[in-house]
Amino acid sequence: MTGLAALLDEVVGEIxxxxxxxxxxxxxxxxxxxxxxxxxxAKTNAVGADEFVxxxxxxxxxxxxxxxxxxxTLRQGLLAEGDEVVCLTSSFxxxxxxxVVRVRGDQFTQTGVYDLFANSRADADVVRDVFExxxxxxxxxxxxxxxxxxxxxxxxxxVMNKSRPLSYNPFxxxxxxxxxxxxxxxxxxxxxxxxxxxxxxxxxxxxxxxYLEPAAEGVDIPKGLGARHMAAGAITRDTNAIAIALSxxxxxxxxxxxxxxxxxxxxEEY
Amino acid sequence: xxxxxxxLIRSLFSEETAFTLAVAILIIGGVLAYLVWRWTHAxxxxxxxxxxxxxxxxxxxxxxxxxxxxxxxxxxxxxxxxAGTIIIAFHIARLLNVELFWSRIAGxxxxxxxxxxxxxxxxxxxxxxxxxxxxxxxxxxxxxxxxIPKLVKYSIFYIxxxxxxxxxxxxxxxxxxxxxxxxxxxxxxxxxxxKDLLTSSAxxxxxxxxxxxxxxxxxxxxxxxxxxxxxxxxxxxxxxxGEEFIIPNQQVFRSGVVRIRN
Numbered sequence: 001m002t003g004l005a006a007l008l009d010e011v012v013g014e015i016x017x018x019x020x021x022x023x024x025x026x027x028x029x030x031x032x033x034x035x036x037x038x039x040x041x042a043k044t045n046a047v048g049a050d051e052f053v054x055x056x057x058x059x060x061x062x063x064x065x066x067x068x069x070x071x072x073t074l075r076q077g078l079l080a081e082g083d084e085v086v087c088l089t090s091s092f093x094x095x096x097x098x099x100v101v102r103v104r105g106d107q108f109t110q111t112g113v114y115d116l117f118a119n120s121r122a123d124a125d126v127v128r129d130v131f132e133x134x135x136x137x138x139x140x141x142x143x144x145x146x147x148x149x150x151x152x153x154x155x156x157x158x159v160m161n162k163s164r165p166l167s168y169n170p171f172x173x174x175x176x177x178x179x180x181x182x183x184x185x186x187x188x189x190x191x192x193x194x195x196x197x198x199x200x201x202x203x204x205x206x207x208x209x210x211y212l213e214p215a216a217e218g219v220d221i222p223k224g225l226g227a228r229h230m231a232a233g234a235i236t237r238d239t240n241a242i243a244i245a246l247s248x249x250x251x252x253x254x255x256x257x258x259x260x261x262x263x264x265x266x267x268e269e270y
Numbered sequence: 271x272x273x274x275x276x277x278l279i280r281s282l283f284s285e286e287t288a289f290t291l292a293v294a295i296l297i298i299g300g301v302l303a304y305l306v307w308r309w310t311h312a313x314x315x316x317x318x319x320x321x322x323x324x325x326x327x328x329x330x331x332x333x334x335x336x337x338x339x340x341x342x343x344x345x346x347x348x349x350x351x352x353a354g355t356i357i358i359a360f361h362i363a364r365l366l367n368v369e370l371f372w373s374r375i376a377g378x379x380x381x382x383x384x385x386x387x388x389x390x391x392x393x394x395x396x397x398x399x400x401x402x403x404x405x406x407x408x409x410x411x412x413x414x415x416x417x418i419p420k421l422v423k424y425s426i427f428y429i430x431x432x433x434x435x436x437x438x439x440x441x442x443x444x445x446x447x448x449x450x451x452x453x454x455x456x457x458x459x460x461x462x463x464x465k466d467l468l469t470s471s472a473x474x475x476x477x478x479x480x481x482x483x484x485x486x487x488x489x490x491x492x493x494x495x496x497x498x499x500x501x502x503x504x505x506x507x508x509x510x511x512g513e514e515f516i517i518p519n520q521q522v523f524r525s526g527v528v529r530i531r532n
Binding site for chain 2: 155156157158159160161172173175198200201202204206
């Protein structure tokens with residue numbers, strides 16, 4: 001076992017911080033005496049840690065989770081670019097630390113995943129709720145059939161002025177917010193309508209059935225994505241909104257900000 | 271007119287029968303008390319009250335004494351029934367000269383029972399209310415907000431204690447005046463403090479219901495012109511180039527809105 005121990009020592013040796021992906025207080029207490037700073041990354045700060053990064057989604061994919069956590073800690077200034085960190089997380093069993101990963105702070109090019117949630121115009125909760133709706137929709141589809149959808153979140157006034165209605169707005173004079181329990185069903189039904197959903201900073205669903213008319217110059221999204229994604233990229237470039245698109249062809253959820261593709265998720269994994 | 275039961279029984283039957291009857295009543299009372307105890311347990315469990323009070327301080331301290339809230343209420347009811355039958359049995363058997371005693375106890379017993387029940391319910395409801403409010407306030411990241419659940423809890427305790435004391439006949443006028451002063455303070459001062467918010471929300475409800483302008487419209491309020499970004503109960507946010515105005519709905523109402531059409 002000396003080989004294993006030596007290897008493990010090498011992995012966890014000389015690090016600047018520990019990123020602990022847990023909500024379990026007893027696990028956290030193991031590290032409270034530790035000299036190296038311990039940063040907790042989880043959905044809620046259940047352990048009451050001083051240095052905490054909120055995880056907006058339950059990333060089942062370890063790679064994505066670590067990437068988000070790392071970017072969050074960097075953006076919050078808890079870490080510097082060149083720092084070496086060890087991430088303790090769980091790959092299989094929930095709430096059971098079984099994975100040790102060592103990464104450098106500048107391991108990944110910063111994509112802005114953390115900014116997407118924390119520094120968007122819309123509230124982080126609203127962005128998260130929209131993601132959850134999109135993931136849910138991607139998972140179940142409408143009556144078993146795959147659907148596509150486009151949600152434009154935040155800066156709704158400007159978005160409304162850069163788009164036109166395709167038909168009567170079903171959300172007119174309604175006060176539905178994403179995150180209301182009824183919304184999932186409602187959006188599922190409306191998702192067969194063409195056009196985008198517009199959601200305000202505070203999470204109010206302003207309109208469905210919108211045809212977006214942004215200027216599409218300079219939008220840099222991967223080739224091969226359809227008109228929906230192009231519209232999503234373009235509207236985020238023209239306004240301060242973010243766009244979350246559910247692809248009808250490959251079932252992926254993609255988020256755009258500032259005209260760029262920021263995040264790509266497979267709903268089946270959540 | 272009240273029938274004198276002991277005399278009636280004695281005139282119809284004999285002294286022995288009266289005594290036997292008293293014993294029978296005691297036994298029936300015991301069975302009845304047991305049934306009441308069973309029934310309380312079943313009802314409280316069925317209505318989900320047992321789960322609802324799980325983990326409250328009262329339940330926990332009850333458990334420390336080897337019982338539970340449901341047990342206490344059940345026992346209380348059973349004891350109440352049994353005490354009633356004992357009094358009736360004594361009355362019929364004429365074991366004590368109970369005429370005075372009986373009427374006083376009979377008057378006092380239900381009151382005592384209600385008093386205990388008020389305390390138990392008050393303790394549980396107070397704590398539950400505090401918990402619910404605490405959950406609600408979880409998103410408010412203000413340490414001072416933790417005072418509110420406590421305040422609600424002790425207010426409910428106070429009212430429960432007041433009911434209990436009034437039931438057992440302690441003079442509660444002073445406490446009642448205190449409560450009135452407290453309620454007045456909360457309502458009056460609260461109203462005073464939240465005056466602007468209240469008028470704003472009244473206007474906001476109208477705006478939300480009729481939607482004279484909506485997100486995306488260009489409007490002008492008091493020389494502040496821009497595109498509506500958000501309308502909520504209290505404020506309207508409008509945004510123009512580089513500026514965002516947050517206007518209380520009350521002001522929207524007072525000075526009116528110019529909708530800009532082009």
